[in-house]
Amino acid sequence: KAGVTQTPRYLIKTRGQQVTLSCSPISGHRSVSWYQQTPGQGLQFLFEYFSETQRNKGNFPGRFSGRQFSNSRSEMNVSTLELGDSALYLCASSRVGGTEAFFGQGTRLTVV
Amino acid sequence: GDSVTQMEGPVTLSEEAFLTINCTYTATGYPSLFWYVQYPGEGLQLLLKATKADDKGSNKGFEATYRKETTSFHLEKGSVQVSDSAVYFCALSEVGKYSGAGSYQLTFGKGTKLSVIP
Numbered sequence: 247k248a249g250v251t252q253t254p255r256y257l258i259k260t261r262g263q264q265v266t267l268s269c270s271p272i273s274g275h276r277s278v279s280w281y282q283q284t285p286g287q288g289l290q291f292l293f294e295y296f297s298e299t300q301r302n303k304g305n306f307p308g309r310f311s312g313r314q315f316s317n318s319r320s321e322m323n324v325s326t327l328e329l330g331d332s333a334l335y336l337c338a339s340s341r342v343g344g345t346e347a348f349f350g351q352g353t354r355l356t357v358v
Numbered sequence: 359g360d361s362v363t364q365m366e367g368p369v370t371l372s373e374e375a376f377l378t379i380n381c382t383y384t385a386t387g388y389p390s391l392f393w394y395v396q397y398p399g400e401g402l403q404l405l406l407k408a409t410k411a412d413d414k415g416s417n418k419g420f421e422a423t424y425r426k427e428t429t430s431f432h433l434e435k436g437s438v439q440v441s442d443s444a445v446y447f448c449a450l451s452e453v454g455k456y457s458g459a460g461s462y463q464l465t466f467g468k469g470t471k472l473s474v475i476p
Contacts, residue, residue: 250401252401277462279462279463279464281464288466288467288468288469289447289464289466289469291463291464291465294462294463302462302463304463336401336402338402338464340462344462345390345407345409345451346390346392346404346407347404347451347462347464348404349394349401349402349403349404350401351400351401352400352401
């Protein structure tokens with residue numbers, strides 16, 4: 247069974263640009279969550295999607311957004327990039343009624 | 359709100375030494391507890407979990423017991439190997455607590471970097 251797949255693995259963007267990251271969950275998993283990992287703040291929850299609906303959102307500015315498609319694949323978008331957005335962005339998927347989340351390898355975003 | 363506190367390290371041990379990484383949590387309900395491991399340049403891998411009080415999670419020689427009375431979930435391994443060198447994260451989730459039935463959010467500790475030397 248394939249795991250959670252995130253693309254791309256690495257990105258370099260310039261301040262002010264926007265970026266879109268993609269996540270394909272484990273087959274059959276309908277919940278997809280996104281997390282930001284930085285050395286200073288650690289792992290922080292961004293948002294969670296289920297059946298194309300955002301169910302929960304962390305404390306991030308509106309520049310961070312996401313969506314989920316009917317096949318459960320998810321994308322997150324960051325607009326007007328800032329240097330502080332440089333981070334490892336992790337996607338996780340969970341099955342309905344499941345108690346654990348399974349993570350992808352992450353997308354390393356560097357803003358210059 | 360929910361929170362997780364774990365010893366931050368770094369922790370350096372010799373091969374075959376005993377490992378303990380402390381983790382305590384604060385939650386309003388009855389969370390599930392997890393240990394995740396992150397190897398350099400990788401995402402998070404679920405190491406073990408426990409979903410109710412007194413449950414013991416175990417995997418690859420690692421163990422942790424859900425202690426409700428002390429709100430703790432300490433990670434232990436009897437004999438570490440060089441290949442165990444990684445960052446370990448304690449985490450909790452309270453399914454359905456946020457915004458609706460089934461919604462899922464993990465709260466993580468800051469992570470503990472473990473280095474095992476031969």
